[in-house]
Amino acid sequence: MTIQAKGLKAEEERFGWKLILPAIIIIASLIFxxxxxxxxxxxxxxxxxxxxxxxxxxxxxxxxxxxxFWHAVWTTFLYVIFTTIGTTLVGLGVxxxxxxxxxxxxxxxxxxxxxxxxxVISVVFAWQFFFDPVNGIFMHLTYEKFxxxxxxxxxxxxxxxAIIVAIIFNIxxxxxxxxxxxxxxLQSIDATQYEAAEIDGASGWQKxxxxxxxxxxFVVGSIVILRVIWNFNKFEEVYLLTDNVKVLSVYTYxxxxxxxxxxxxxxxxxxxxxxxxxxxxxxxxxxxLKW
Amino acid sequence: xxxxxxxxLVILLVFLASGLLFAKGEQEKKVQPASIEFWTTETQxxxxxxxxxxxxxxxxxxxxxxxxxxxxxxxxxxxxVAASSAAGNLPALAEFGxxxxxxxxxxxxxxxxxxxxxxxSIGKSEFYAGPLKMxxxxxxxxxxxxPYHGWIQGLWYRNDWFKDAGLNxxxxxxxxxxxxxxxxxxxxxxxxxxxxxxxEVYAEQCFTQIAISNKARLFxxxxxxxFNSPQMKEAIQYYAGLANYxxxxxxxxxxxxxxxxxxxxxxxxSTYIMDDLALAEVAASSLTGKNFKELxxxxxxxxxxxxxxxxxxxxxxxxxxxGVIVALGIFKQEKAANTAAxxxxxxxxYGEDAYVTFLHMAPGxxxxxxxxxxxxxxxxxxxxxxxxKYGKKKIEEIIAGLExxxxxxxxxxxxxxxxxxxxxxxxIPQMIYKITQEKMDVDAAMNWAEGxxxxxxxx
Numbered sequence: 001m002t003i004q005a006k007g008l009k010a011e012e013e014r015f016g017w018k019l020i021l022p023a024i025i026i027i028a029s030l031i032f033x034x035x036x037x038x039x040x041x042x043x044x045x046x047x048x049x050x051x052x053x054x055x056x057x058x059x060x061x062x063x064x065x066x067x068x069f070w071h072a073v074w075t076t077f078l079y080v081i082f083t084t085i086g087t088t089l090v091g092l093g094v095x096x097x098x099x100x101x102x103x104x105x106x107x108x109x110x111x112x113x114x115x116x117x118x119x120v121i122s123v124v125f126a127w128q129f130f131f132d133p134v135n136g137i138f139m140h141l142t143y144e145k146f147x148x149x150x151x152x153x154x155x156x157x158x159x160x161x162a163i164i165v166a167i168i169f170n171i172x173x174x175x176x177x178x179x180x181x182x183x184x185x186l187q188s189i190d191a192t193q194y195e196a197a198e199i200d201g202a203s204g205w206q207k208x209x210x211x212x213x214x215x216x217x218f219v220v221g222s223i224v225i226l227r228v229i230w231n232f233n234k235f236e237e238v239y240l241l242t243d244n245v246k247v248l249s250v251y252t253y254x255x256x257x258x259x260x261x262x263x264x265x266x267x268x269x270x271x272x273x274x275x276x277x278x279x280x281x282x283x284x285x286x287x288x289l290k291w
Numbered sequence: 292x293x294x295x296x297x298x299x300l301v302i303l304l305v306f307l308a309s310g311l312l313f314a315k316g317e318q319e320k321k322v323q324p325a326s327i328e329f330w331t332t333e334t335q336x337x338x339x340x341x342x343x344x345x346x347x348x349x350x351x352x353x354x355x356x357x358x359x360x361x362x363x364x365x366x367x368x369x370x371x372v373a374a375s376s377a378a379g380n381l382p383a384l385a386e387f388g389x390x391x392x393x394x395x396x397x398x399x400x401x402x403x404x405x406x407x408x409x410x411x412s413i414g415k416s417e418f419y420a421g422p423l424k425m426x427x428x429x430x431x432x433x434x435x436x437x438p439y440h441g442w443i444q445g446l447w448y449r450n451d452w453f454k455d456a457g458l459n460x461x462x463x464x465x466x467x468x469x470x471x472x473x474x475x476x477x478x479x480x481x482x483x484x485x486x487x488x489x490x491e492v493y494a495e496q497c498f499t500q501i502a503i504s505n506k507a508r509l510f511x512x513x514x515x516x517x518f519n520s521p522q523m524k525e526a527i528q529y530y531a532g533l534a535n536y537x538x539x540x541x542x543x544x545x546x547x548x549x550x551x552x553x554x555x556x557x558x559x560x561s562t563y564i565m566d567d568l569a570l571a572e573v574a575a576s577s578l579t580g581k582n583f584k585e586l587x588x589x590x591x592x593x594x595x596x597x598x599x600x601x602x603x604x605x606x607x608x609x610x611x612x613x614g615v616i617v618a619l620g621i622f623k624q625e626k627a628a629n630t631a632a633x634x635x636x637x638x639x640x641y642g643e644d645a646y647v648t649f650l651h652m653a654p655g656x657x658x659x660x661x662x663x664x665x666x667x668x669x670x671x672x673x674x675x676x677x678x679x680k681y682g683k684k685k686i687e688e689i690i691a692g693l694e695x696x697x698x699x700x701x702x703x704x705x706x707x708x709x710x711x712x713x714x715x716x717x718x719i720p721q722m723i724y725k726i727t728q729e730k731m732d733v734d735a736a737m738n739w740a741e742g743x744x745x746x747x748x749x750x
Binding site: 133135151153156243 | 538
């Protein structure tokens with residue numbers, strides 16, 4: 001390579017850097033800086049007024065020795081597992097039905113998307129009104145009209161049901177996303193594959209197992225990882241609907257922004273949450289998505 | 292004739308002398324020119340305009356004095372006071388809650404001698420005892436600030452139901468429990484009482500009144516935690532018992548809607564509920580009439596205001612009422628003229644016309660701390676006609692709850708600063724939730740709460 005060509009290449013590289021510099025600045029200031037500062041804060045006793053004090057790993061030690069934290073981890077684990085399985089299976093089931101031809105299919109397909117596109121706050125209020133123990137329609141029908149229960153009860157508020165309600169709510173609200181993704185993949189499966197399977201004498205179940213499932217495998221795999229990330233960090237649905245489902249995000253919020261506002265511990269908690277999630281993603285991408 | 296002339300002369304002389312003396316006194320009282328600031332926590336624009344109008348009238352009467360009204364959010368008040376104290380330009384006068392008053396007063400920022408002088412000139416006996424007690428400094432008879440208005444919480448109840456059932460008003464532990472039990476008929480979708488059981492502030496407000504009536508305290512006057520006491524345990528057990536007569540599940544203030552719908556016998560609430568009970572347009576948000584006409588209690592009941600009574604004081608081992616007192620405080624000033632101007636303005640604000648105008652900014656929410664104002668005809672005529680719907684006697688009874696108002700955070704004139712953190716961490720509401728909803732044992736829940744409180748106190 002001549003000196004001139006080398007100079008040209010260096011010039012091009014510099015030009016390339018110049019082009020991506022604005023994006024780097026934006027990403028660094030909006031993503032890397034907050035993450036870095038959060039990690040930095042997690043080693044301090046953060047005071048709202050006055051200087052912060054460096055306390056090493058005390059925040060992490062306090063969190064790990066707190067039973068409430070492990071309870072939050074367990075709750076999050078349950079919540080993420082069941083909501084992810086639920087949204088994926090319901091989405092798959094509905095997509096399998098919706099791929100068939102029937103009258104008014106377009107309208108039904110659109111209606112199914114409603115829970116997903118409705119604002120969380122309005123849907124939460126609707127659920128609360130629906131299940132209100134004194135004035136709600138649910139109690140009116142099940143208790144007053146059909147005598148299915150021997151007394152009125154507060155389905156959403158009761159601590160025994162709260163996590164179940166939060167999971168059902170999440171599945172109901174989010175399955176349309178899985179449905180939409182899977183449906184679009186189903187529609188692109190070549191019909192000749194099914195014809196070939198039929199000629200070979202495959203049953204309905206076998207067609208699903210050997211044709212449909214391999215075709216949608218990677219879509220479902222991607223949906224699962226997205227849902228895990230989203231549901232792991234889910235805050236507003238859980239916080240607004242129920243009182244006492246302390247998943248990690250809600251637990252962090254209470255630590256950092258209510259009462260004594262322990263923002264140092266809040267920062268440490270979000271670092272732990274981040275590490276847990278990254279750990280899972282690395283494992284999943286390697287083993288399931290086989291990237 | 293001569294005797295008559297002498298008598299006339301004497302009368303004339305006495306008259307002239309007294310006239311001269313009076314004139315001298317007036318000259319002494321003559322106001323020095325001053326320009327002061329009045330910080331108010333009434334930040335809504337309509338309230339600021341009302342206060343400005345009051346200031347304009349005062350300035351018209353006292354042209355030497357200029358007052359600037361500065362609205363300050365109540366949550367920002369401590370921060371703003373700290374900043375302006377550091378800068379050496381504290382306002383002459385400010386309006387803030389009693390907790391703030393004790394905080395500022397014990398930090399030496401407030402002019403207690405002027406405040407005490409004004410209270411004494413109005414007459415201590417003219418005030419309700421509770422608000423004065425909440426503002427008294429560690430030195431008996433010396434006040435950090437002057438109480439100005441406040442709201443009271445208590446039990447609002449269906450007097451017609453009570454009468455039909457032959458029950459006494461719910462103002463003792465026994466009468467409350469008996470009534471709650473009597474009216475709790477869940478099969479008819481009717482409930483006995485509403486006490487807070489969700490882990491929210493409302494639960495603490497309801498519980499405080501019950502606990503104080505049993506002489507249960509969180510702290511002694513030296514700031515030592517005395518939460519885990521037999522009195523506290525008794526109060527918690529009683530409260531948890533009442534919660535059995537609540538509508539199903541964890542409940543908070545919003546369940547007062549069930550009372551407005553005629554499905555509940557009594558509920559804890561502040562005097563801010565008065566317009567919801569009396570005015571159809573305010574009650575509308577608590578009713579379902581707009582969409583579900585056939586539901587029971589869907590329509591506004593104009594008789595509800597007549598059939599509702601208020602029990603502001605609950606008595607067990609001692610009478611107790613709960614509420615918030617807002618005070619006027621005079622900050623220490625370098626210029627005596629500023630203090631004199633603030634004093635003059637405060638006295639004007641306590642005058643019937645200005646006072647009633649101020650209180651009518653929030654009928655029910657702002658109640659007078661002077662007994663004679665509570666009983667005055669002018670006060671009864673609020674712009675929306677809410678008080679007249681209740682009747683004078685009932686209004687006086689409601690406001691009389693100020694007499695024994697108390698808080699956990701103020702013990703014999705000492706502000707327990709750690710209480711603020713216990714309150715904002717909602718430790719007591721969480722404990723109540725654990726007992727009433729998660730069915731945790733009372734001792735275990737109390738131990739948990741005590742542990743959490745100790746973490747704050749020892750920090």
